[in-house]
Amino acid sequence: MLTGKTFLITGVLMESSIAFHVAKIAQEQGAKVILTSFGRTMRITQxxxxxxxETAPVIELDVTDQEHLDSLAERLGEHCAQLDGVLHSIGFAPEGAFNFLEAGWEDVSTALHVxxxxxxxxxxxxxxxxxxxxSVVGLTFDASFAWPVYDWMGVAKAAFESTNRYLARDLGPKGVRCNLVAAGPIRTTAAKSIPGFEQFEESWDSRAPLGWDVGDPVxxxxACAALLSDWFPATTGEILHVDGGVHAMGL
Structure with missing residues (x-):
């Protein structure tokens, strides 16, 4: 499905990472992948x-560092002539951002930036x-609702989903699609950093018509691999739910 394509994949930290499994599936489907990491996590990603x-090259990229961003295309040239897709699997909020009423702008602005x-x-x-x-594909957690414990990260995801729509508008004329996958809760390193994340783990499976396994990122x-492929040539600005069906259910 992906033979001859090259993808830039962010967010590979552990084998439990959704991004790791996107990279694995992409390689199994014939693609070349290039990973990103930065700082102290570079060695972990490597x-x-x-x-x-197949061992993938890892290039340094801190998405809050403008010098890293400005030099990205040039540095990618060491590994590929062109890219066919990018996976955005990046998210961070300081602990203070998980208290909606008491969070200060410094914590909130960090969450929105990253x-x-x-x-x-x-x-x-x-x-x-x-x-x-x-194709640009990003990972979100459905921002249509005010979730327990998610607080300013939920607001950041709402901004993320809106950003995707504007990117779809502006990159469409350049032939680039922009879509998101709204995943149910997965027990990743990032999820474990959210205070009270176990509330999602305990309730999601019982609410999902198809059931839900928080330990299965596959x-x-x-879904990410499919959106990176050529099989959705006329789809952009979309949010594809992979959550066992919870988004469609009432109370």
Missing amino acids: TIARRLP SAYSLKALAVAALPRMSAGG PTAR
Whole structure:
């Protein structure tokens, strides 16, 4: 499905990462993948990269560092002539952002910068290498509702989803699609950093018509791989739910 394509994949930290499984599926389907990491996590990502079917190169990218963004296209040239897609699997909020009424702007602005604005920043930075027909795919947690404990991260995800729609508008004429996958809760490193995340784990399976396994990132990863492929040539600005059906249910 992905033979001959090259993808830039962010957010590979552990084998439990959704991004790791997107990279694995992409390679199994014939693609070349390039991973990103930065700072102290570089060594972790380089180690995890060796657990893929084929060891993937890792380049440094902090999406809040404009120098990293400005040089991304040039540095990608060391590994590929062009990109066919980018996976945005980046999110962070300081602990204070998980208290809605008491959070200060410093914590909130960090959450918005890393978890929302970075989608635009990454897409624009990769654009010089993107081929016509390329695809930007991001991971979200349905921002249609005020979830327990999610607080300003939920607001950041709402901004993230809006950013995707504007990117779809502006990158469509350049032949680039922009879509999101709204995943149910997955027990990843990022999820474990959210205070009270176990509330989602305990209730999601019982609410999902298809059931839900918080320890299985593969269904979400498959959806990402499909959106990165050529099988959705006329789909952009979309949010594809992979949550067992919870988004469609009432109380």
